Amino acid sequence: MxxxxxxxxxxxxxxxxxxxxxxxxxxxxxxxxxxxxxxxxxxxxxxxxxxxxxxxxxxxxxxxxxxxxxxxxNEVVDVINKFADQIRWLLIGAKEKLAGAKEGLEFLVEHWWQLEKWDRLPREARNSVSALETSLNVVNVLSKISEMDQVFDGVKQxxxxxxxxxxxxxxxxxxxxxxxxxxxxxxxxxxxxxxxxxxxxxxxxxxxxxxxxxxxxxxxxxxxxxxxxxxxxxxxxxxxxxxxxxxxxxxxxxxxxxxxxxxxxxxxxxxxxxxxxxxxxxxxxxxxxxxxxxxxxxxxxxxxxxxxxxxxxxxxxxxxxxxxxxxxx
Ligand SMILES: [Zn+2]
Structure with a gap:
């Protein structure tokens, strides 16, 4: 109202x-x-x-x-402008996508030992465990930023x-x-x-x-x-x-x-x-x-x-x- x-x-x-x-x-x-x-x-x-x-x-x-x-x-404008950082908003907007990437990478890291042994694993996918772990780490770090607690504490007020x-x-x-x-x-x-x-x-x-x-x-x-x-x-x-x-x-x-x-x-x-x-x-x-x-x-x-x-x-x-x-x- x-x-x-x-x-x-x-x-x-x-x-x-x-x-x-x-x-x-x-x-x-x-x-x-x-x-x-x-x-x-x-x-x-x-x-x-x-x-x-x-x-x-x-x-x-x-x-x-x-x-x-x-x-x-006006109140929502104030909350948005308080965090005048476009990359931050880009990450907040990608929250769901990052969550999906995290889930997929966790799955791959967990099962990689099985996949690596699979004789039909395409050549370009082999020896990828450390690349997957690094990617998962990047996604985890970015997801934390996108969790936006601070940003949306303002909205709840x-x-x-x-x-x-x-x-x-x-x-x-x-x-x-x-x-x-x-x-x-x-x-x-x-x-x-x-x-x-x-x-x-x-x-x-x-x-x-x-x-x-x-x-x-x-x-x-x-x-x-x-x-x-x-x-x-x-x-x-x-x-x-x-x-x-x-x-x-x-x-x-x-x-x-x-x-x-x-x-x-x-x-x-x-x-x-x-x-x-x-x-x-x-x-x-x-x-x-x-x-x-x-x-x-x-x-x-x-x-x-x-x-x-x-x-x-x-x-x-x-x-x-x-x-x-x-x-x-
Ligand atoms: Zn209302």
Missing amino acids: DFFDENERNKDHWMAAELILPFFPDDTRDRVTITVQQYNNIVRDKLRKEMGLRLADKESRISVPVRVVDGFT IQKDILGAYFPGVGYRFGPPRIEIYWMAIGLFARVAGVSIEDLTVAALVHELGHAYSHVGRDIDGRVWEDSGFIGSDLEVVEGLAQFYTEEIAEELRPRAPGVLLAYEALLPFLAPPYHAHKRWKEVLAERGVANRCKETVRYTLIRARQRGAIKNKEWEELLVQTCQTLRT
């Missing part, structure tokens, strides 16, 4: 882009754009059913447009969405609610998390639309979450909701797109604690023996919470427990 349109595409954004773009597939932007077009309505349909909320005004027009844009959030943004459009300057999806951020995190660009795009789209539905989705009585309530609520509640529904929808999309759930899960380790709040809700409900009614409980709790206005995480969890008691009786 993002309150203000502060992502001016300034020179810091382009410096960050220059560092990481060399290791992107050339068609990254197109792949993100096409995926958003393909899944926009599918995801909206699923969220409408899951959340029991409709994202349409009185004239039933589709609201909250989604746009794929260049650049990143970001208390904001990193792949997209929901602009709630509060205040006359900001226009109606809208969503931006950052294709460069998706390209980067797809690579470091080892998932496909398409799958991560869908996960990002569900998350941002999850914010839109939570905020301006109309319930059966036509009510939305008042702006001040949505904006004033704890990050755990707002992000927990978006994450909860991303997980639910990713599960539902499994027969059609099994990778979306994997992408959602692979991104979790890079996200700040509020983005894990929904896991705790699930534990709370499981402790009360209602894990199987989780969806229903969260949906009713959301409707009740929206009527209260701004809500703290503690209050949300109490409401969740209360709701589950009501549903049980």
Whole structure:
């Protein structure tokens, strides 16, 4: 969620882009754009059913447009530019490839004594054990650099969405609610998390639309979450909701797109604690023996919470427990 349109595409954004773009597939932007077009309505349909909320005004027009844009959030730009070293980013981008090379070389070193004895081993492959060991050593050293702990410790501190943004459009300057999806951020995190660009795009789209539905989705009585309530609520509640529904929808999309759930899960380790709040809700409900009614409980709790206005995480969890008691009786 993002309150203000502060992502001016300034020179810091382009410096960050220059560092990481060399290791992107050339068609990254197109792949993100096409995926958003393909899944926009599918995801909206699923969220409408899951959340029991409709994202349409009185004239039933589709609201909250989604746009794929260049650049990143400012916080991601800061993390990238902190390590302004193109080779380092090249290695980070090659993380999966290095892991594959490591695995292959380990296999060869382990079995080389058998291969060396094989009478059909091509001549140019003979007497290679020391070359293989040297290569393995090089890959190991480079893999450690590409493990990027320091780089991504910075990402985990970001208390904001990193792949997209929901602009709630509060205040006359900001226009109606809208969503931006950052294709460069998706390209980067797809690579470091080892998932496909398409799958991560869908996960990002569900998350941002999850914010839109939570905020301006109309319930059966036509009510939305008042702006001040949505904006004033704890990050755990707002992000927990978006994450909860991303997980639910990713599960539902499994027969059609099994990778979306994997992408959602692979991104979790890079996200700040509020983005894990929904896991705790699930534990709370499981402790009360209602894990199987989780969806229903969260949906009713959301409707009740929206009527209260701004809500703290503690209050949300109490409401969740209360709701589950009501549903049980
Ligand atoms: Zn979010």
